[in-house]
Amino acid sequence: MISLTINDKSYEVDVDPETPLLWVIRDHIGFTGTKFGCGVGECGACTVHLDGAPVRSCSLQVSDAQKGAITTIEGLSPDASHPVQKAWVAEDVPQCGYCQSGMIMATAALLAENPHPTDAEIDDSITNICRCGTYPRIRKAIHLAAGNKGEI
Amino acid sequence: MAISQLNRRNFLLSAVATTGALTLGISLTGCSQDSVRPGKNSETQTFNAFISIASDDTVIIQVPCSEMGQGVFTALPMILAEELDADWEKVTAETASADKAYHYRVGWDDQATGGSYAIAGWYAALRQIGAAAREMLTEAAAEKWGVPVAECKTNKAVVSHPASGRSLGYGALVGDASKRPIPENPILKSVDDFQIIGQPKPRKDTAAKVDGSAIFGIDVKLPDMLIATVKTSPTFGGSVKDYNADAALAMPGVRMVVPVPAGVVVIADSFWQAHKAIDALNIIFDPGPHAELSSDKISETLQMGLDEKGLVAHEKGKVHDALKDTNNEILTAVYDTPYLAHACMEPMTCTADVRDDFCHILAPTQFPTNVQRVGAEITGLPLEKVKVDVTFLGGGFGRRFEMDFIEQAILASKAASRPIKLIWSREEDMAHDFYRPISRIRYRAAFDGKTGQALALECRLASPSILARVEKLPMDKVDRVMVEGLSDQPYGFSNARVDFIRKDLGVPVGWWRSVGNSQNGFIRESFIDELAHMRSEDPYQFRRRLLVAEKRHLGVLDLVAEKAGWNDPLAKGHYRGIAVVMSFRSYVAEVAEISVQEDGSVKIHKITCAVDCGTVVNPGIVEAQVISAVIYGLTAAVDGEITIQNGAVEQSNFHDYPALKFGELPDIEVHILKSAEPPTGIGEPGLPPAAPAVANAIFAATGKRIRSLPFSKHGLTIV
Numbered sequence A: 001m002i003s004l005t006i007n008d009k010s011y012e013v014d015v016d017p018e019t020p021l022l023w024v025i026r027d028h029i030g031f032t033g034t035k036f037g038c039g040v041g042e043c044g045a046c047t048v049h050l051d052g053a054p055v056r057s058c059s060l061q062v063s064d065a066q067k068g069a070i071t072t073i074e075g076l077s078p079d080a081s082h083p084v085q086k087a088w089v090a091e092d093v094p095q096c097g098y099c100q101s102g103m104i105m106a107t108a109a110l111l112a113e114n115p116h117p118t119d120a121e122i123d124d125s126i127t128n129i130c131r132c133g134t135y136p137r138i139r140k141a142i143h144l145a146a147g148n149k150g151e152i
Numbered sequence B: 001m002a003i004s005q006l007n008r009r010n011f012l013l014s015a016v017a018t019t020g021a022l023t024l025g026i027s028l029t030g031c032s033q034d035s036v037r038p039g040k041n042s043e044t045q046t047f048n049a050f051i052s053i054a055s056d057d058t059v060i061i062q063v064p065c066s067e068m069g070q071g072v073f074t075a076l077p078m079i080l081a082e083e084l085d086a087d088w089e090k091v092t093a094e095t096a097s098a099d100k101a102y103h104y105r106v107g108w109d110d111q112a113t114g115g116s117y118a119i120a121g122w123y124a125a126l127r128q129i130g131a132a133a134r135e136m137l138t139e140a141a142a143e144k145w146g147v148p149v150a151e152c153k154t155n156k157a158v159v160s161h162p163a164s165g166r167s168l169g170y171g172a173l174v175g176d177a178s179k180r181p182i183p184e185n186p187i188l189k190s191v192d193d194f195q196i197i198g199q200p201k202p203r204k205d206t207a208a209k210v211d212g213s214a215i216f217g218i219d220v221k222l223p224d225m226l227i228a229t230v231k232t233s234p235t236f237g238g239s240v241k242d243y244n245a246d247a248a249l250a251m252p253g254v255r256m257v258v259p260v261p262a263g264v265v266v267i268a269d270s271f272w273q274a275h276k277a278i279d280a281l282n283i284i285f286d287p288g289p290h291a292e293l294s295s296d297k298i299s300e301t302l303q304m305g306l307d308e309k310g311l312v313a314h315e316k317g318k319v320h321d322a323l324k325d326t327n328n329e330i331l332t333a334v335y336d337t338p339y340l341a342h343a344c345m346e347p348m349t350c351t352a353d354v355r356d357d358f359c360h361i362l363a364p365t366q367f368p369t370n371v372q373r374v375g376a377e378i379t380g381l382p383l384e385k386v387k388v389d390v391t392f393l394g395g396g397f398g399r400r401f402e403m404d405f406i407e408q409a410i411l412a413s414k415a416a417s418r419p420i421k422l423i424w425s426r427e428e429d430m431a432h433d434f435y436r437p438i439s440r441i442r443y444r445a446a447f448d449g450k451t452g453q454a455l456a457l458e459c460r461l462a463s464p465s466i467l468a469r470v471e472k473l474p475m476d477k478v479d480r481v482m483v484e485g486l487s488d489q490p491y492g493f494s495n496a497r498v499d500f501i502r503k504d505l506g507v508p509v510g511w512w513r514s515v516g517n518s519q520n521g522f523i524r525e526s527f528i529d530e531l532a533h534m535r536s537e538d539p540y541q542f543r544r545r546l547l548v549a550e551k552r553h554l555g556v557l558d559l560v561a562e563k564a565g566w567n568d569p570l571a572k573g574h575y576r577g578i579a580v581v582m583s584f585r586s587y588v589a590e591v592a593e594i595s596v597q598e599d600g601s602v603k604i605h606k607i608t609c610a611v612d613c614g615t616v617v618n619p620g621i622v623e624a625q626v627i628s629a630v631i632y633g634l635t636a637a638v639d640g641e642i643t644i645q646n647g648a649v650e651q652s653n654f655h656d657y658p659a660l661k662f663g664e665l666p667d668i669e670v671h672i673l674k675s676a677e678p679p680t681g682i683g684e685p686g687l688p689p690a691a692p693a694v695a696n697a698i699f700a701a702t703g704k705r706i707r708s709l710p711f712s713k714h715g716l717t718i719v
């Protein structure tokens, strides 16, 4: 049995300890907001927080996630009121939307550590892929959520 | 089009009042459509196949196209809501299940999303449907009040009679209204009265896409559902020889192993268990007839093709005399473009529930009615027993037009007699796409050296054919989608000819965002740039000169030149390139501004776009789609290439088939030309000019002409 804390709730799951956290979250716990894009840590669609830090859950064994507090997009806020989610709505960011949970989780973690990132810092830290090319609106939304004045 | 032509069956005459789970009683094919509707608290009545109205005047609109990011979930309801005079804040969208009611009324007798056709194909019909419903609601109110219809007004889902101060919401009128005769010729609004169309309304799907609640194909859950994954022959045309089912079945959670065409599906309790078990199967494949195929061999075949007899795709006058006359200025160039994968963000997924007497398919698909037909074919059930619901699509780009993953899910569920959700790995997705066709083109052009007259343009294209598979195109017919952008090229040459030399190579090819225009746009606009250079003319002015009869081409060309400051001095070390391509009846011109760094790497600073897509329904979505298409096109141009070795694709995931990310992207600015023409496509037309605009700027900067893609082949990196 593996014990996990996800979105402030405890879960016990009977899985192979090598199972990537992503699939435990999706198939066993049932939170499907966290997405599968590549399975090899390249795209960021599966980004969740482990003790506040962004992790690519497709590349983290569930046994290594036992000690920490896991947050998924469903737990970022109870009602989409996290400043990053609000900024995403204000800029009408998503297209297909598939990458957006990962983008939002990566951004929320960035802003928690660096409340006013510059464009260069965004370039360096948000390495997620969006095949729809929503990057320009994401950049605007990050600055909006950060309360940055104008482009930096 | 009069509403009577809109097929009367679409207007359901008996309003079905339901409580609790919303039921849309549009049962034209007999299939029930109730199980996946979201629960609604308010009482809702069905008006017709497109419209339901709740007692609180909320209007629920069935969207006949698939939402794959391009915004149909918002833009199509906007068109209908405008004429209906609905309250936009209280409009809800739902993706329609597969049904004849949702076939296009013009141009395409199917429920399908592609060819940048959603808005173009539905604009007139949705206006008619909305206007007819508005008239019926108004008449119902007028009858109730005993007043002339002409004295009644509608606004924000309310009918009012100003003279007597009475008003009623649509929710109170829908029952009576839906029983009324359908007006033959509903009166449409004047465009000056539009309140919704033309506004940058926020998308209706944004809320669900920022809190993780949007349901994509991969998120479907059904009771008793199991999860499956698949592995098929890496070699195209290969087949399964042998595998160790027992080894897989001995693993925890593994329930069943099902053979499918050219591969094997493993069904398990969870994806990870299925994924692990696929390896344990140790499948031995027979590589089939293409085991020796390689990119090198393919190049040779195409190269030889350029000198073979082809089919004439277009001919105007005779090109040969001008091309032979040594007094003329002649230019010849050969261009190559590679196979490309779609790499939709969501790998292929499909859920199927096949039982003895019905089949339910829930899929992120661009082609719901074909899914229904495929379901009926595989299960042997009549069409009306096959229900197809469309989830959100995690990208489509043409890939989700195909049926391969749908068939596999149906076969797996049929074998298991329970719901199966099939999820492909990214590796399977990359190795088994229907790729953008590879192509090789030889262009020749002749100009009168003295007068500058454009005498002849000859184009020979050697490539596989998409329609060979899709339409079983015979060998003696030109594949019209392979030559789009070539045979309809707009420049004023006195003589022109396009030959198509078909080469079937064994690698599956299909619809890739903007189809033939994606590679042909790059090649044509690069060659036009070469000709401008040969003539020592400014590339923008040269295009203007040869497009003198092409008003809409000129419109976007002039707009982009103005907005990009084509004639203004550039920052030191900066260079520009320009390109213009019409595709899907929309016109897009783009200017790229770049600089070359000391180490030879290229920085793309900015892409300025000018777009004429006729009437604009939602400028916010148009802007987003053009930016999206530019990024998709640039990603491919910079380092997108699928290569073949031993009959199989060499790339496997995003590490070797990368996507542009933050930091590699230019600023992209979109300018929309004001137009009263009917709306035309916007999901794709932004793509074709992007690569040639950048390549032409690279030539301006370096004198190096890029005649093959991707740029990375030429040692060019983008910073």
Ligand code: FES
Pocket (backbone or CB within 6 Å): A035, A036, A037, A038, A039, A040, A041, A042, A043, A044, A045, A046, A047, A056, A057, A058, A059
């Ligand atoms: S799915 Fe985890 S990084 Fe792509």
Ligand code: FES
Pocket (backbone or CB within 6 Å): A094, A095, A096, A097, A098, A099, A100, A129, A130, A131, A132, A133, A134, B069, B345, B394, B395
């Ligand atoms: S919105 Fe589609 S992949 Fe990002």
